[in-house]
Each structure stands twice: as C-alpha cells, then as structure tokens.
Amino acid sequence: xxxxxxxxxxxxxxxxxxxxxxxxxxxxxxxxxxxxxxxxxxxxxxxxxxxxxxxxxxxxxxxxxxxxxxxxxxxxxxxxxxxxxxxxxxxxxxxxxxxxxxxxxxxxxxxxxxxxxxxxxxxxxxxxxxxxxxxxxxxxxxxxxxxxxxxxxxxxxxxxxxxxxxxxxxxxxxxxxxxxxxxxxxxxxxxxxxxxxxxxxxxxxxxxxxxxxxxxxxxxxxxxxxxxxxxxxxxxxxxxxxxxxxxxxxxxxxxxxxxxxxxxxxxxxxxxxxxxxxxxxxxxxxxxxxxxxxxxxxxxxxxxxxxxxxxxxxxxxxxxxxxxxxxxxxxxxxxxxxxxxxxxxxxxxxxxxxxxxxxxxxxxxxxxxxxxxxxxxxxxxxxxxxxxxxxxxxxxxxxxxxxxxxxxxxxxxxx
Ligand SMILES: Cc1ncc(COP(=O)(O)O)c(C=O)c1O
Ligand SMILES: N[C@@H](CCCC[NH3+])C(=O)O
Numbered sequence: 297x298x299x300x301x302x303x304x305x306x307x308x309x310x311x312x313x314x315x316x317x318x319x320x321x322x323x324x325x326x327x328x329x330x331x332x333x334x335x336x337x338x339x340x341x342x343x344x345x346x347x348x349x350x351x352x353x354x355x356x357x358x359x360x361x362x363x364x365x366x367x368x369x370x371x372x373x374x375x376x377x378x379x380x381x382x383x384x385x386x387x388x389x390x391x392x393x394x395x396x397x398x399x400x401x402x403x404x405x406x407x408x409x410x411x412x413x414x415x416x417x418x419x420x421x422x423x424x425x426x427x428x429x430x431x432x433x434x435x436x437x438x439x440x441x442x443x444x445x446x447x448x449x450x451x452x453x454x455x456x457x458x459x460x461x462x463x464x465x466x467x468x469x470x471x472x473x474x475x476x477x478x479x480x481x482x483x484x485x486x487x488x489x490x491x492x493x494x495x496x497x498x499x500x501x502x503x504x505x506x507x508x509x510x511x512x513x514x515x516x517x518x519x520x521x522x523x524x525x526x527x528x529x530x531x532x533x534x535x536x537x538x539x540x541x542x543x544x545x546x547x548x549x550x551x552x553x554x555x556x557x558x559x560x561x562x563x564x565x566x567x568x569x570x571x572x573x574x575x576x577x578x579x580x581x582x583x584x585x586x587x588x589x590x591x592x593x594x595x596x597x598x599x600x601x602x603x604x605x606x607x608x609x610x611x612x613x614x615x616x617x618x619x620x621x622x623x624x625x626x627x628x629x630x631x632x633x634x635x636x637x638x639x640x641x642x643x644x645x646x647x648x649x650x651x652x653x654x655x656x657x658x659x660x661x662x663x664x665x666x667x668x669x670x671x672x673x674x675x676x677x678x679x680x681x682x683x684x685x686x687x688x689x690x691x692x693x694x695x696x697x698x699x700x701x702x703x704x705x706x707x708x709x710x711x
Contacts, residue, residue: 299329307621311689323584324601330687332578343552348565355381357571357666362694364388375569379406419445419493433486443491448512452497495533501545503554510558531567538576572666579665585657602636603643604675610642618646621658
C-alpha cells in the first residue's frame with residue numbers, strides 16, 4: 297500500500313491533505329510518512345525472522361532525528377559513517393551496542409568516541425585502519441570489536457558513482473588478501489575479531505550481484521574456519537533498490553529468500569544495512585510552480601525547489617516521479633522541464649514531463665525520502681527546506697525551515 301494517494305482529486309500523505317500541509321509550512325518542504333517507515337523496517341525484520349539478525353539502518357540515507365527515533369523505537373540498529381551520525385543516533389535514542397561503523401576514513405576522534413560509547417562493531421576498510429584501531433584501543437585500555445569489510449569484486453550493475461564492490465573502488469579490503477589481513481588482525485592484542493562485512497553498491501534492482509557477493513563471502517568464511525578463526529556475524533550490507541520509475545527491485549522477502557539459498561542453515565547472526573529501501577519511498581519533496589516559461593525549444597516549469605534541495609537528478613541523472621498535488625483539467629497537458637531557480641543548467645528536477653500546469657500549482661517529487669534532504673546544501677544562499685513527519689492525521693515539523701539568519705550564523709565579516 298502506498299501512503300501518498302489521491303483522494304477527491306488531491307494528493308494526501310497518509311491522512312494529511314498536501315495542500316493544507318503546504319499552507320501550514322510553505323514550500324519547498326520534505327514530507328515523510330511514519331507508517332511507511334515502520335512498514336518498510338518490519339518488512340526486513342519479517343524477511344529475516346529465521347535468522348538471528350540485526351537491522352542496522354544506514355543513517356546516511358536520511359539522518360533526521362525523528363526518522364532515527366521512529367526506527368530506534370522499533371529496536372533498530374544503525375550503520376554510521378561519521379562522528380556526526382554517531383551523535384545523531386545517540387540523541388535519537390539508538391543503542392550503542394546496535395551500531396556498526398563503516399567508512400574508509402574514520403578519524404582518531406571518531407574512533408575514540410565510538411569506543412567510549414561502546415559500539416557493536418567497526419567495519420574496517422584497510423590495514424592502516426586496523427593498526428590505528430589497535431593503537432587507540434590499546435591507549436584506552438580496551439579492545440575494539442571489528443569485522444573486515446571485504447571488497448568481493450562484484451559488479452552491482454548500478455550507477456558507477458554508487459557502485460562500491462569492484463576492485464577499482466576505494467571501499468573494503470580486497471577479498472584475495474582478506475585471509476592474510478584476518479590472520480594479521482588476530483595477532484593484534486587490542487582487537488576482537490567478530491565478523492565480516494560487505495556492501496557492493498546502492499540501488500540494486502536484481503538479486504544476482506548480492507548472491508554472487510555472498511557466495512564469495514561464505515567461501516572466505518569457510519576458509520577462515522579452516523584456519524581456526526570463527527566469526528560471530530556476517531554483515532551483508534545494504535543496497536536494495538526501490539522503484540523510482542519502471543524498476544522492479546525485489547521485495548525484502550525475495551531478497552532474503554535468494555540469500556538464504558547461499559546461507560542455508562548458517563549459524564551466524566546476519567546484519568543488514570538497508571537505507572534507501574526503508575526511507576526512499578517514505579518521503580516526498582513538495583514544491584510550488586513559480587513561473588511557466590515557454591520558449592521556442594522548451595517549456596519550463598520553474599519551481600521553488602532546486603538542485604540544492606534535491607541533487608539526485610543533477611548529480612546522477614536520476615529520474616524521480618513528479619505528480620501534481622491537484623491534477624487539473626482546465627489546462628492542456630504540455631511537456632515541461634521542471635527546473636529550479638539555481639544558476640546552473642544542471643539544475644533540473646525532471647525533464648520532459650507531461651503535465652497540465654498553472655502558476656501556483658503544487659508538485660510532489662516522489663521517492664525523495666532517501667538521499668534527499670541529507671544531500672541538500674545552501675548553494676546560491678538558499679536556506680534548507682523543512683522536514684515534516686506525517687503520522688495519521690497529525691503533522692509535525694521535525695526540522696524547521698532555515699532562515700537567512702541561519703545562513704550567517706557561522707560566519708564573520710572582516711570589519
Ligand atoms: C556501507 C554501506 N552500508 C549501507 C549503505 C546503504 O545503502 P542503501 O541506501 O543503498 O541501502 C551504504 C550506501 O550505499 C553503504 O555505503
Ligand atoms: N547518494 C546516492 C546513494 C549513495 C549510497 C551511499 N553509500 C543516491 O542518491 O542514489
């Protein structure tokens with residue numbers, strides 16, 4: 297079931313009329329559905345019910361405190377990639393012992409903080425990081441729980457910027473040298489080797505690359521067992537895609553079923569790190585048409601959201617569905633490029649969309665819950681949009697709109 301539906305000719309988010317919402321909070325604004333977040337999280341939980349498992353939601357996809365809080369209340373774990381994300385999870389009520397820490401560039405400060413609060417595991421991405429962790433844990437008189445993030449050299453068949461499991465990518469430790477690195481790790485006194493991790497990319501729409509990667513990981517785990525090393529968990533990463541246009545990505549259930557063929561009756565705890573599949577289709581970006589501009593070559597609908605609010609179309613050429621909040625019949629449909637006010641030709645949110653529009657109309661850009669607000673910026677000195685959480689009939693501002701004053705808060709002139 298979809299939580300963004302038309303009723304009496306108007307688009308609703310759960311039970312909230314989006315026209316009412318826009319009147320209350322202005323545009324552009326992000327709108328999230330709490331029920332959808334919960335439903336998507338439960339889909340993973342159900343799919344994994346035959347395994348000891350931990351869902352570590354990938355915070356980078358949407359790190360709003362209220363989003364994290366909704367998931368923390370369900371008992372979720374979290375996958376973080378920075379000290380800032382660690383702080384967010386803690387403030388949102390997440391439990392430290394359900395946090396895994398990924399990323400190729402963990403700093404000394406970030407590692408110290410994560411050790412202090414007692415996170416579940418560091419997903420280590422290089423030998424240099426392993427040595428740094430051992431040193432810091434030693435200085436702190438503790439042991440760092442680690443798994444190696446292995447790069448299995450599998451093509452995820454996704455956009456090259458979000459493919460992470462190929463040898464030429466910066467992520468993980470080459471699977472061919474992983475046995476030696478594990479052997480090395482076991483000799484380091486301040487590390488506790490607890491698992492193995494892998495993440496091959498984002499927005500995967502087929503199961504085959506996940507299955508290939510897991511087969512390689514299981515083969516490696518078997519090899520490690522033969523050397524006497526027994527792990528406690530296998531972290532299979534995130535990356536499950538969502539439907540933006542015509543894609544038909546597997547549901548969490550089909551995805552885990554496919555992986556179960558490889559896992560069979562594996563005794564390991566399974567960790568998953570989904571981001572987009574939980575939040576992507578639980579959010580929209582609501583925007584207003586400011587001007588219509590017809591030129592000899594194109595029709596433009598200039599809206600009040602821009603690439604600084606939602607960069608995916610400009611950055612990856614990503615396609616996201618754009619729906620009129622109140623479809624009209626009093627205008628003819630025309631093909632429009634939906635563009636923002638930013639001074640870049642790349643500032644578009646959609647191209648060649650057939651819509652019947654008038655100035656002042658509201659548009660909903662779908663699938664904007666993941667990698668939307670988190671990738672926004674103040675480019676062109678545009679204050680960031682607010683984030684609103686809808687829960688049944690209720691709507692709550694979970695991040696207020698930035699003001700121009702906010703833009704100056706950290707700066708200083710010379711006089
Ligand atoms: C280590 C790691 N885990 C999890 C994710 C979440 O990915 P997705 O949002 O595609 O599920 C990412 C991003 O691709 C990642 O780099
Ligand atoms: N930002 C990317 C996904 C990045 C995944 C990060 N590991 C997107 O919008 O598709």
